[in-house]
Amino acid sequence: MRGMKANLEYITNKLKNKNIRLSHQRLKVLEYMDQHRIHPTVEQIYHGLRDEIPTLSKTTIYNTLKTLMEAGLVKSIAIDDNETRYDIRTDSHGHFKCLTCENIYDFEVNMDSIKIEDLNGFRIYARDMYFSGICPKCIEQKRETDN
């Protein structure tokens, strides 16, 4: 486990390395993303930081996420119908959404190795895989309820 100071340094360097100017809000948003790997919505980030930063505005969160996305430090997930979710993991992986508890799970899958005949001649920049269904926890809960 990283110490508090080391973690702040780690977050700070992430921004510095991308030539993003430092600000209290940016550090806190990025720290929140790093510590809450639940693919949060803007609303969740907002509520999570509201106590620490009482003046925080949602617009700032939108602005910050846009900046972080352009730098490649976060990615957006379009698995939800109305709210965008954000992911601090930027390596290739899939997402599973449980239709019962609404949680989003990561899964490992090598999408780059999948050859798609129909896409010969296409320049592919991004690959996303979204599955949905019921997670084991909710299957188990349903089973208990049924008894």
Place this chain on the structure above:
Amino acid sequence: MRGMKANLEYITNKLKNKNIRLSHQRLKVLEYMDQHRIHPTVEQIYHGLRDEIPTLSKTTIYNTLKTLMEAGLVKSIAIDDNETRYDIRTDSHGHFKCLTCENIYDFEVNMDSIKIEDLNGFRIYARDMYFSGICPKCIEQKRETDN
């Protein structure tokens, strides 16, 4: 190519088979989807049918698409950031979005055969694959512009 009459019958039967009550609007929306396989938005369907059905309301299109989705006759595509797109193809296939012309291309891919270790114990209902990048047409156009 299906004749006009045969096509109407085909569309009508699609609804009847799913026990969906017939209406002028439902037939026209489904016909539009069948004849315009461009993964249209509500806006596109609305403009496409406005001349034929001057009283048409967008709410009706939303209602109709909801009904058709529940019956499994159409599927929604969340590849767009703000507008939902709808697909009359309900068999398993992937989608590629060109970031330049915004067109969405279908591609064949057998997602059901992909085994995901991390999802053992998960009940999977839907699998979606979204790629994005530049399509051959736009790559070519860019090349010509650069000369």
Place this chain on the structure above:
DNA sequence: TTTTTATTTGTAATGATTACAATTTTATTA
């Protein structure tokens, strides 16, 4: 410390989608 530049913030605007009640249409029954 001063100045310049960029960020944050609150408010208002936008735009897709949904809620709702009155009207119209479709299906059923006599």
Place this chain on the structure above:
DNA sequence: TAATAAAATTGTAATCATTACAAATAAAAA
């Protein structure tokens, strides 16, 4: 076919995520 019951359509208003914008504030440079 006509009358009745049930469901679909429509226009308007509401909702809600996201964006636009300009003034206030904070960070970096001089």
